[in-house]
Amino acid sequence: MASHRRPKQPSRTRVTVLTTAAAAAVALSAQAANAAPSEKPSKDEVKAKVDALYEQAEQATEKYNGAKEKQEKLQKEISTVQDNVARGQEELNELREGLGSMASAQYRSGGIDPSVQLFLSSDPDDYLDKASTLDQLSAQQVDALTKIQDKQRELAQQRAEATDKLKDLATTREELGKKKEEVQSKLGEAQKLLNSLTAAEKAALAEEEARATRSSAERVDLGDAKPASGRAMAAFQAAQSKIGSPYVYGASGPSSFDCSGLTSWAFAQAGVGIPRISQDQANAGTRIYSQSDLMVGDLVIFYGDLHHVGFYAGNGQVLHAPRSGTVVRYESIGNMPYQFGVRI
Structure with missing residues (x-):
């Protein structure tokens, strides 16, 4: 015999859930439809946002200019210091050669003191710190050693200065790169907004800008x-x-x-x-x-x-x-x- 059982009906709970979900979907669609027209900013709103971005870009530009100016100044200063170090090293080498010639002459005549021989293979700074040694050197040698010591100290200061400036330059270059990126980012945002305008809106803005330029160049009363x-x-x-x-x-x-x-x-x-x-x-x-x-x-x-x-x-x-x-x-x-x- 054929079955006379009635088909199973969907539960009230399931119907209610489906009805609620459908209603929510319809409501969201309606909201999206209503919101769509206001999502696109007007020409004047775009212009206001673009002007604000241009102002921010100009703020970043002045900081970029400052970093660029500092970089150029540091590069010149570093070049000067490095030239001074190179010249100072040449002077130091000449002073050492002169002292070596004096010591060699004394050695050949048999009058060189062992302590002077020791100096020729050691640091003059250490040597000068030993006051007893000075009694065994000629006045000319003392003068030469003093000059060498002064020149070495001067070179050490200049090299330290160059090192500090090079570090500062690296920091400045990093800052310069960041400011450049910031400027380009603001200009890019502004261009993106301008690109969102219709052809007619772009033409209207261009005409406003052209009008401002023409009036300032031709009809301004100073x-x-x-x-x-x-x-x-x-x-x-x-x-x-x-x-x-x-x-x-x-x-x-x-x-x-x-x-x-x-x-x-x-x-x-x-x-x-x-x-x-x-x-x-x-x-x-x-x-x-x-x-x-x-x-x-x-x-x-x-x-x-x-x-x-x-x-x-x-x-x-x-x-x-x-x-x-x-x-x-x-x-x-x-x-x-x-x-x-x-x-x-």
Whole structure:
């Protein structure tokens, strides 16, 4: 006989679990759908984030510049010390040869003391420490030994100095590499954000940037402010000749610049040497705290950590290399947090 048993029904618990899971999945899908439009930032939000990254990159750039400047200075100092050591070693060899010739002459005449023979194969420092020996040496030999001892001490100090500087150089090179990576990382993040924009949004941003550059180069009103000095004016005019040159981190001319690279290059054209980085330029002259006291050619320092610098151009305008993606141009002094001016 055929079985008349009823099919087994799914349990209420299993149905409830399945229903709950399905509902949760639907809810998550709805949330994702609703959230999707807001996940992509707007053009203005991207621009704000990119500007922040560019500012962070510029902060790292000034630290990179400082490490690079220190590296170059250390390399020159090490080269000088090593040259001094080489020359000192030659002088020491000549002194030893001279003393050896005196001792040989005494030996041939039968007048050399055994202690002098001992000296010829030992350290002069140890020999000079024995005062009784000096009575058995001629005044000429004593003078030669003293010179040898002084030269040896001088060479030891120079070699220790060179060793310390080489260690410092290795540390500086490591710091330089880290700052370079930091700058490149920030610029890479900014570029990634820019790449997320649509073609139309990219074009709109490019037009905004082009408009800012055109207006600063062609229609800026500098007024009739007086120059701070003849050399400040000469530096300012040198910077003016570079309007339109691209900002490149770590660059100091003549075809591209970062902010402190422009100001240090411009003053160099006026025959004036100033430090390379903005934080040091902030201490290179007399500080001017009131914007109303600024004169054309004064340096203008921005941000609390003093990481940006430009020239005061007159009528509330500065001439500077703003950031990556821009060129040397005029901008309102109010676009950045003013700290003080510096009159060189």
